Structures are given as C-alpha cells and as structure tokens.
Amino acid sequence: MKKVVVGLSGGVDSSAAAAILHNQGYEVVGLTLWLMKGKGQCCSEGMIDAAYICEQLGIPHQVVDIREVFQTNIVDYLVSGYSAGITPLPCSQCNKTVKFAPxxxxxREQLGCDRIATGHYAKISYNSASKRYELLRAVDRNKDQSYFLYDLSQDLLAASVFPLGDFQKADTRRIAAEYNLKTxxxxxxQDLCLVESNGSMRAFLDKYLAPKKGDIVxxxxxVLGQHDGVHHYTIGQRKGLGIAAAEPLYVIGLxxxxxxVIVGDRTLATESECTVQRVNWVSIAEPSTPIRAEVQIRYRSKPVPATIIPLEDYRVRLVFDEPQFSITPGQAAVWYEKEKVLGGGIIEQFS
Structure with missing residues (x-):
C-alpha cells in the first residue's frame, strides 16, 4: 500500500483531498502545520477540525510546530517589505519554505514516505522528453492556485500530489458531503491567513509598524495631503487617499x-516593462534567449502577452505587448504557455 502525507489545514479542500486518497487505497497520514504564534491564533480552529477529519477517516493525525519558521520567513518578510515601500506576496514563499519543503x-525523515498531498487546485505532469515535472493550471480556473506554486522546485513537484486538480470546487464540496466530513x-x-487572523492587512501591520505621518505628494x-505610514499604501491604490481632486488619483510611488506617498493620474501608474528577481523556471529549463508567454502580474489578473528576456542572477525583464496598470514591486509575476507554468519571480522596485 502506497503511503502519502496529506497537509490538513482544517478546510474543505484539504479534507476532501485526504478522503479521495484514502478512498483510492493510499495509507494516509494527516499532517497539520502549526504556523501562528500566540494563544488562540487562527491555526487552533484548523487543527481541531483537521484532527476531527482524521478521526472520521480513521487515519492518524500529526501536528508539527513550525511557528518560528513562519515568523522568520513570512511575518518578518512581510513587515520588512512593507516598511521598505513594497507590497510583498507571502503565499508563494510560504508554500515553498514553510509548507512543502518542511x-x-x-x-521522509519521520515517516519514511516520499509523497505529500495538499488541497491546492493545480496539476502536475511529467514530461519524459525534457525529464522535468511540469506545473499546470487546475481545471477550475476560478480556483486555480498555480500562480502561488511557481516557486516549487523539481524535487518538491516530484514529491507532491494535487488530488483536486481535475475537480471543480462544487465537486470538492460534494465529495466532502458524500464522506459526511465536518468541513x-x-x-x-481568505487567500491570506494573516488577514483572516487579524481582520485586515492594516491591522496586522499596525501590530508591528508604528504610525509615521508623512506627505502625500x-x-x-x-503636497496634496497627509498619510500615517507608507506601509498602508500600494501601487495603483485609489481609495483611501483622502484627497479631493478634479481627476481620480492613484498611488504611483512609495x-x-x-x-x-506619490500620487498621479492612472497613466502614471502604467508601465510597459519591469524586471523580476528570484526567478524559478519551474516547468522548463532556463532559456538562453527571449521567449514569448502570457504573464500574470497578480493572482486575479488576466494573463497578457509579453516577451521574457533572461538576465543574470536569476532575473528577467518582462516587456509587455501593451502597458499594464499597477505593476507592483513585491508581488509575483508568473508566466504561462497555455496551461503550463513556465516560471515566475518577484517584481523588483522601479528605479
């Protein structure tokens, strides 16, 4: 019997993933990562629900305390980024360094098992010609999470299973209901656990960064107005500026x-190109010449055609066919060939 460790967050997706694999005859071990510091943080309810799911399925449940890893790699990373005037995307980094790798x-070390599974909506295939594992979009495009998984290594992809990649969200809930799962x-x-835990990103940041009044220019x-900290703003933001103007104003720089906080009209928040750092070529080897692909600069943004020009030091330059609004330093840019994730990285600050 094949053994698989299923990451259980206490939500319906990971619960259904565990049930599907269990029904397929796998020896399933439920594993919950304790991420948050402090008594009563959001992980507590998830751990309780995950334990209940394991009891329902008749499988063992284990909890691993990685709060220090989460604090260093995610919380400190976010606070540092926002204080420097960028808008970090923690999810891709969390998936690689906090979830999948641990x-x-x-x-491998504690359970003698080479396979893990999660409730992510994405797919993995193996290309025998290139001898690489490929990351693909999920069938349910509304739930597709491949954007957040671009940073996974070949080793992590080889070890991972995504049971929900071919399902619609409605199918997942139906499966969970058929197994009478609590979830x-x-x-x-919410997409970001820290927002869910604190109520808003502003509330989370206010726990770590003191107000610092300055000018909106x-x-x-x-000088057009005042702000109480650049960490409360992001490129492309329109609402919450507190400025009366004849034309709508957007944040164009921090x-x-x-x-x-620098503001201007919409055209000034639009760029034709950007550079991307910490690039991971996930499904293909790093190309030596420019390639064409469709690029997403935000999770919910529409993929748009662009030229990807490889640079040194795990960097690329993206040149878009048409200028893009609100290219935000700190966010991920991920490029696709149809359903295949070719690579991705973190948008650099503009010079």
Whole structure:
C-alpha cells in the first residue's frame, strides 16, 4: 500500500483531498502545520477540525510546530517589505519554505514516505522528453492556485500530489458531503491567513509598524495631503487617499526613505516593462534567449502577452505587448504557455 502525507489545514479542500486518497487505497497520514504564534491564533480552529477529519477517516493525525519558521520567513518578510515601500506576496514563499519543503522533509525523515498531498487546485505532469515535472493550471480556473506554486522546485513537484486538480470546487464540496466530513459546508477562507487572523492587512501591520505621518505628494513634489505610514499604501491604490481632486488619483510611488506617498493620474501608474528577481523556471529549463508567454502580474489578473528576456542572477525583464496598470514591486509575476507554468519571480522596485 502506497503511503502519502496529506497537509490538513482544517478546510474543505484539504479534507476532501485526504478522503479521495484514502478512498483510492493510499495509507494516509494527516499532517497539520502549526504556523501562528500566540494563544488562540487562527491555526487552533484548523487543527481541531483537521484532527476531527482524521478521526472520521480513521487515519492518524500529526501536528508539527513550525511557528518560528513562519515568523522568520513570512511575518518578518512581510513587515520588512512593507516598511521598505513594497507590497510583498507571502503565499508563494510560504508554500515553498514553510509548507512543502518542511512537509517533504518530515515525511521522509519521520515517516519514511516520499509523497505529500495538499488541497491546492493545480496539476502536475511529467514530461519524459525534457525529464522535468511540469506545473499546470487546475481545471477550475476560478480556483486555480498555480500562480502561488511557481516557486516549487523539481524535487518538491516530484514529491507532491494535487488530488483536486481535475475537480471543480462544487465537486470538492460534494465529495466532502458524500464522506459526511465536518468541513463540507465550512466557509471559504481568505487567500491570506494573516488577514483572516487579524481582520485586515492594516491591522496586522499596525501590530508591528508604528504610525509615521508623512506627505502625500504629486509627481512634482507638491503636497496634496497627509498619510500615517507608507506601509498602508500600494501601487495603483485609489481609495483611501483622502484627497479631493478634479481627476481620480492613484498611488504611483512609495518613497519609504523620505516617507512620502506619490500620487498621479492612472497613466502614471502604467508601465510597459519591469524586471523580476528570484526567478524559478519551474516547468522548463532556463532559456538562453527571449521567449514569448502570457504573464500574470497578480493572482486575479488576466494573463497578457509579453516577451521574457533572461538576465543574470536569476532575473528577467518582462516587456509587455501593451502597458499594464499597477505593476507592483513585491508581488509575483508568473508566466504561462497555455496551461503550463513556465516560471515566475518577484517584481523588483522601479528605479
């Protein structure tokens, strides 16, 4: 009997993934990662529900305390980024360094198992010609999470199973209901666990970064208003500026050094190209010449055609066919060939 460790968050997706594999005859071990510091944080309810699911399925449940790893790799990373005037995306980093890598290590070292599974909506295939594992979009495009998984290594992809890749979300809930799982009707969680835990990103950041009043200025340096910290703003933001103007104003720059928020009209928040760092070529080997692909600069953004130009030091330059609004430093840019994730990385600050 094949053994698999299933990451259980206490939500319906991971619960259904465990049930599917259990029904397929796998020896399933439920594993929950304790991420948050502090009594009563959001992980507590998830751990309780995960334990209950394992009891329902008749499988063992284990909890691994990686709060220090989460604090260093996610919380500190976020706080540092926002204080520097960027808008970090923690999810891809969390998947690689906090979830998948520790899960695979624990499975191999503690359980003698080479396979892990999660409730992510994505697919994995093996290309025998290139001898590489490929990351693909899920069938349910509304739930597809391949954007957040671009940073997974070949080793992690080889060890991973995504049972929900061919399912619609409605199918997942139906399966959970058929197994009478406690989580079948559990509401959707927010994309970012820290927001869910703290109520808002602003509330989370206010726990770590003190208010720091400064000026909101236009491109010429004219003072238009006041802010209470650059970490409360992001490129492309329109709402919450507190400025009366004849035309809509958007955040076009964040000067953390001089504590200024720079605003302008929509055209000034639009760029034709950007550079991307910490690039991971997930499904293909790094190309030596420019390639064409469709690029997403945000999770919910529409893929748009662009040229990807490889640079040194795990960097690329993206040149878009048409200028894009709100290219945000710190967020991920991920490029696709149809359903296949070719690679991705973190958008650099503009010079």
């Amino acid at each position: 899960m695979v290590q624990y499975a 079948a009707d559990k509401p959707e969680s 236009d491109g010429d340096g004219k 000067d953390a050094v001089n504590n200024k």
